[in-house]
Amino acid sequence: MRPPAAAGRRDLTTGAIGPTLIAFALPTLGSNVLQSLNSSINAIWVGRFLGEGALAATSNAAIIMFLMFGAVFGFGMAATILVGQAMGRHDVEAARRAFGSAVALVVGASAVIGALGWVFAADILRALATPGDAMPLALAYLRVIFLGLPASMLLVLLMAAMRGTGDSVTPLWFMGLSVAIDGGLNPLLIEGIGPFPRMGIAGSATATLIANHVAAVALLGFMYLRDMPLRLRGAEWRYLVPERSLTRTIVAKGLPIGAQLLVMSTAGLTMMGLVNRLGVETAAAYGVSQQLWTYIQMPALAIGAGVSAMAAQNIGAGRWDRVDRITGSGLLLNVGVTGAVVVAILLFDRPVMTLFLATASPALGIARHIQLLSSWNFVLFGMAMVLFSTVRANGAVLAPLAILVVAMYPVRLGFALAMRPVLGPDALWLSFPLGSGASLTMAALYYRHGGWRRDTMLAAGPGVRHGHEARGHLPAGEEPAGMIHPTG
Template sequence: MDSPSPDPSRKREGSRSPGQRDLTTGPIASTLLAFALPTLGSNVLQSLNGSINAIWVGRFLGEDALAATSNANIIMFLMFGAVFGFGMAATILVGQSFGRRDVEGARRAFGSAIGLVLAASVIVGALGWIFAPRILRLLATPPGAFELALVYLRVIFAGLPGQMMLVLMFMGLRGTGDSLTPLWFMGLSVLLDAGLNPVLILGLGPAPAMGIAGSATATLTSGVVAVAALAAYIHLRDLPLRLKGAELRYILPEVRLTRTIVSKGLPIGAQMLVISAAGLAMVGLVNRLGVHTTAGYGVTLQMWAYVQMPALAVGAAVSAMAAQNIGAGRWDRVGRITGAGLLFNLVLTGAAVGLMLAFNRQILGLFVGGDSPALPIAEHINALATWGFILFGGTMVLFGVVRANGAVWGPLVILFVSMFPIRLGLAVGLQPWLGTDALWWSFPIGSAANVIGAALYYRYGPWRDARVAVPSADEGAARSNSAAEATGTLKPVT
């Protein structure tokens, strides 16, 4: 499908900068794979960090502390989803701007996203600190874990701005075609967090013994250090998204840019909330089946976090590539990018699923003893449901492409229908015939409904007619002139 040529009046910068990858030229398959693998590495590091921290807390502080961190992490995921969509919307704007070689437009979109997300995360962090006790009571946090969860959660809320800025900067860099820099700085964050956890929990060396607050403080510290180091790196290497001098005024969100980021970001954030709500509802159904089934399901979820990573990485890579090519008017490449993404998902996610099923008992046995009643239950869940992540990956690719052109409501509706009327409906409705297996079969059936809906929307939906672009600098001239003095820096503070 043809698309209007990029506006020649837009500012273009043809120079190449460190970290910038032009995703609009060259071979599609090899470029996509080279972009996706570092993103996959970042995802693996992030999950390993959570697992390592859980080990530290569980070993040093006991089950009550581990339960406290689990309750707090559920809340933080919901809070994260509330502002994550803004970052994704900004990434779309950045990617399309780079496709048009409009580096100034990309910087303006990135600056507005920094101002918007920083303000939102500060507000959410402050409210979270104040209302943390009420939130934990609403979750019916066990009495033995309540005080520990409160301490942990409040420190995590204090670190929310730094964590959100780090994620936003990662997403912005990927929008420019740079997936390698986020990998290095994710590694830095993980090393700091995992290394500081035992030091601050136990009070090793000159550090005070902080208990569970030490684990949260390690996460806060690693986020602040990593985001400051990344901001310095972007500035020193003069990467495309660097803001300096008069460009620092871009951090004051422009009205039209903010409207675009919010209108696209809210539906994306709502998708995360839909996934979270469906997950919590499924946990409620599983909890009714007894402690062994709950434990088996919990172990399976640990493994599923890793199985889905190739799909998420390929989906992110496809979205970045599609955004740049749409911005450049290269619609002839968009369909080929989609095809390459579907193929790589089949290979990579299929390999992850195959390994999981081939070494089912050995992998799951790392979390529970070989004689645990939960182990055969977890093996059974895996055998019935894990293959559905291949279908999930297909959905991530198709949704990544349509979102790259600013179409966000279609994916939200499709996701909601597949999660609630279909997945949860089948989990409850089929129990008289299938018993407990109805819950596990609902996962691949829901994924099948999701990918079918995504394929139909990709083929017949109006997403190609969507328009998302950074307004010209002239439209914001009045605001820019009134904000001649820089009021912030690229390095966010908490």
């Protein structure tokens, strides 16, 4: 699979906002779809060749890896914001400095977590009460996945940083490369087809490990071949030694971003526990609904990524006149695209659900009822994500975390628990739009009245506008363009 001849990087501080946002978000959406399809295809291989016990093992491992991913993912997102702001100001050196510190921090942290995870994998699985039959399979799978964690996180960081420079096309090509290798090697390594060893469930994890290493090395090579902005040469290699101020900024901003993933995942696990109490049929119906929700929320996540990249570059360039218009375009695009996907799912949910459930299954009717009550919440969820993406682009990360905590726990789970005696299972399904509505309301209030515009992750340079004020020169003692400051 060959990347396109021309790089996909674009200046996000000029031109029509709507078309630019769509052009940026579509490749990101493609990357998300490929990643989800890869997980589904791998699950098919594992289930077909190794059975239900192996599928249960990969599910247990997936929960752990999501938590580990969240621990370092925020660092990469914080670095992406720094890169985007620096590129908006055409300060490539500052972008490289932020990128170099992020690479050292993310790869170092993931190496430590991977090593500890490999050693304590059995204890972690026992703490999760992994079923005895699945335990040896889950252990073999998880240990290989932990070994590949540094390469996996490096690949994620490289792709996110490239989006920060305005290039969402190149990450799509290399995500495609990773998916092709992973999906192709899975059956070969699981069953030992041809010259490949028969590794069982460890073969599935090894396929992922190989795919991520190949894609990460290939993407790095492509960056140097095309002389892309973030490549480091000569004296720039010193940027891989983390600078204290940059490290403080990345950690201070990255930890709350990673915590948002943990909040959402723990709230999801709690909701799953409530659903499991309703019986096997309802749990199966909820599982099918979650499969559909994975794809419903993808446009919102892609649009949010586009808004974040565009807002970061325009904030870095001092183009505050465009930031509100970028946010407005993101909100409208989310309503149109996510709304259309929700309507399509509601109209054609039965044939899609029968891919997972028998046509005579009682769970089918329950799943359709869940979709009717809950699926439209992703329109509200997507709008909140757009607002979060804009304020995070200027380094405001604590408010979105606090809003998510309130929306997920006191509002969503609180309503589900309090109203279950009155509404029955419908209290659970209605809690989703209620939680998303609360999140959107609080996000809108913070966007309108909060102090996020006063925050900064980069010091202003000559002629750069901050907030609504323009400065034509540097005050005494101020540092030159691209100096990066940690903020609270």
